[in-house]
Amino acid sequence: MNEHDARLLPPTFSPWTPTNPVCKQIAVLMSGGVDSSVTAHLLKSAGWDVLGITMKIPVACGVGNRGCCGADAAFVCNELNIPHYFIDVTEAFHDVIIQPFRDAYSQGRTPNPCVDCNTFLKFSLVWDRLQEEFGITQLATGHYAKVIHDGQATYLRRASDKDKDQSYFLYGIPSHRLPSLALPLGDLTKHQVRAIAAEMKLSVAEKAESMELCFAGEQDYRVALEKEAANHPGDMTDMQGRKIGVHKGIANYTLGQRRGLGFAGGKPLYVGRIDAASNIVALGTREEVSTRVVQAVQRNTLLPERLTWDTRLLGKIRSYGDPRPCRLTDLTPNGMTVEFEQAQFAPCPGQRLVLYDEQENVVAGGTIQN
């Protein structure tokens, strides 16, 4: 990441002139949505010197219903009377997020750009730059998860609102930075957050929640891939390799997908295998695309003492749903393999395996390989 620059633009309104000591200064990463806006408000109300930061990323402004590069965030900061800066990470975002996203689909994997954005941009490049420029060591985001301080230990824990929990997306934070991360929304529900925004009369209180990739706007993510080579048609087979149809290009499919396959009636079929080299998409029954063993690479470990053979672990292989019981079966310097008590439906290479302990603390996470 060091080859990329994160360039701070001039202050949007007034410059950063903190009055508190460094230990009470914090930067809030603001998207212009209600969650990060309320995060900034809560921290300011708690007596922190708050600096609003918005990443400038490569999006086409004014496309569809999309706003421009977080300009809303700047106006919220103005409403809250806190300084705000844009930080230009367009080059890094392209190289670290968009290009790997395209590469993954062209290789038949299902990427998770939000995890990579948190890990490589927010918690690394941007945080480094803020520390260099402003001396700020503490960072906050509007994610729904908790940072628990217990004596010398710090834990990244699931949010109280399990439906909103976003700890899955945060496992990649460098462990030395976790104690300096603040997640003020971890005990709140979305309804409560909107109520706070409304009470504060924030201009974004009623803003719709974005459900799309930030760099694909409000359009389907496949728009970002429409010119990619992986859109060439090829054979669709069953899991035994018998041809049963033709697919539209592997970039249009993800493991576990049922809709849009062109097969109606009979036993439901799901995408069970995507072979980029031979341009084949294989379909199987639910049983055929499920597995108990999941292997992950590029492991980041937050609680090494709990990543052991005899620890009862709970794993998630996708962002939604509850963690399921599993046990560690292999550990390599950069990877891990777990066996779930029950078969998991369609673990997607490129998505993440995140392990929790019984207190719902993130133990480790990695990129699914099998």
Next chain:
Amino acid sequence: MLTTRVNLRGIPCPLNLVRAKLAMEKAAIGDILEIEIDDGEPIQNLPASLGRQGQEILETVKLDNYFCLKVRRRL
């Protein structure tokens, strides 16, 4: 109805949008802003962003090495 000139040359995206919106807020409904912006990213983004916000883009004039964006405040 007033016409106000706003110089946003040298101000990168998205800072120029914030400045343009602030200038727009100072104008009355129906007033016209002549916003000077740079070539490249600003001319690609700013008219679309202001248009999306409901402002009326009257014309875009290319001058020596910059553009003048004529916008009527509608909202």
